[in-house]
Each structure stands twice: as structure tokens, then as C-alpha cells.
Amino acid sequence: MSRYELKTKPGNGVIKAVIGWDRPLQTFFAQVFTPTDEDPEEGEATIWLGTEPGELPNPEAAIRVVEAYAEVPETLAATLAADRLVTIGVQDGAHQVRAKLGLFAPRS
Template sequence: MSRHDLTPLDPDTVSCVIVGWDRPLGSFFTHVYLTDDDNEFDAPTFEIGTDFREVTDPAAAIDLASMYAKVPDDMSATLANDAAREGTCEAPAVLSILSAAATPTTNTDGWPCPF
């Protein structure tokens, strides 16, 4: 997983903006934390890329981030390089298929945890 902290455009309203690549989900992500969000679990106020292969183009993650933070010109290339270097994990797809089956035919007990 990669993580890049960006500089908020307005630090009075935005406390943190993060973009990156999540290998197990095979998705780029953006998390935006606003200063007035009193979320007791410290969850992002806005986020994308938290579902399996939800964001496959770094431009989508950058579009959200650019509304709240200064995004370096080379961020798209940086995120694409992160994804190419780290690759993807196919286990979530297998597990999703297995959970949809009434009686799984494959025993996954001995499989190593991919992340």
C-alpha cells in the first residue's frame, strides 16, 4: 500500500488529504479529513477507493484530492508507478465469489493471508 500526504488548500477547514494505491483492493484511493468533522472513529469525511477495484484510474483519486489539497504535477505518474510496483491481489475476488456460493467447493483454510 502506498500513501502520499498532500498539503491542504485551506488548513482551517481541511486537516489531512491522503492519496495512494491499495494492493489488496486493487484500487487507488483518496481520504479527506475535514477539521470540523467530529467523527469519533477518526474516519475520513470523504473517501473513494475503499471497495474492490473501485478506482482503477489514478485521475479519479486525484480529482477528489485536488478539490481539497495541492496535488503535485507528477502525482498521476507516481500513483501509476505505485500500482505497477506493488501489483494487485487476486484473493479478494476469490473470496467474494466463494462467499456468494451457498456451499463453497474450495477449502480455503490453508491459504496464506495475502495482506
Template sequence: MSRHVFPGRNGASELAIGWDRPLQSFFVQALRPHPHLDDEDETIAWHGTSLREIVTAREAVTIASHWADLPGDLAIILETDRLKTLGQSDGEHQAAMKRRLFPGQ
């Protein structure tokens, strides 16, 4: 898994974007401080939580660009993150959880 964090905008204080190898999806998560809990964040947007939900780095960057100003080469960085995981496979527990969460996949 990779995770890159940027200062947020449009109501987000922080934007996280990266590659989740077990889900085979890029993800985008916009956070802001929780209004009632000190030192806690509240998620205001979270994409890429389903199997193969966001399959291209460009799509992830497009979604994330609403919540943060991002570097121009971020899609290349994310694709490199994905490529680095090609030789990896699920462990026993990851495979069991995926069968439970995504039956028939």
C-alpha cells in the same frame, strides 16, 4: 500499498492518496481534526474502499483535487506505485478476507 499525504483545503486538514493493491483500487481520504477528541482525525471523505472502485490514477487525482493542491506529476507517481505491485499476490489471510467481503468476485 502506497500513501502520499498533502495539506488539505475545503474543510480538510489533510489529504491522503495512494494505491491499495489488495483492493486493486486507488484511494482518496480527506481528514480534519475530530471536533471532540484530541489527537484524533475525522474522515470527511473516503473513496476507493471497494474492490476496483478507482481504477485509474487520473481519476484518483481528480477526486483528490477538491481537497488539496496536488503536484502535477502525482498521477505518474501513483501509477508507478501501482506498477511496483504487479508481481505481488494476496497472502492466505488477505485472500480469505476478500472472499468474505466480496463473495463472487
């Protein structure tokens, strides 16, 4: 898994934007946080995509989620693609397999 916190753009009410690669879910992810009364500094993820297997299939899909809220370095897509490539061939452990079955197995 990789995770990068991006510098937010001023004036949009966002306090944090995060993007990365989740190997167990085989998806990129993107989060945008806004402040809350309870936690104004950390806030809550009001946008959070990439929580389902394969939901954001490439770096560009994840970048599109955050680009209105954060500054996106030119090299970010290549960095995220490299993060994915280094995990090719890594298999889930027994605990991850069981967790995925519990979370994503079809319900009858």
C-alpha cells in the same frame, strides 16, 4: 500499498488529504479529513473512496476526489501509476484471500 499525505488548501475546513494505491483491493484510494470535537487534529475521513475492489481504477480518478481540497503535485499521477506497476504480479497471501472472501463474496 502506497500512501501520500497532501498539503491542504486553506479555507476549506480540511485538515488532511491522503491518496495512494491499495494492491490487495486493486484500487487507488482518496481520503479527505475534517476536524471533529473529539479529535480536532486528526479528524475523521468525511470523504473516503477506494474501499471496494477496483473502485478508483486510475490515478486521475483518485486525484479528482482530492483536488478541490489539497494541492496536487504535477508528478503525483505518474508516481501513483508507478506504485501500481511495481505490484503487478504480486499475489495475495492466504490470509488476504480469506479476508477478501469474507468481505466481498456474494451473499445468498
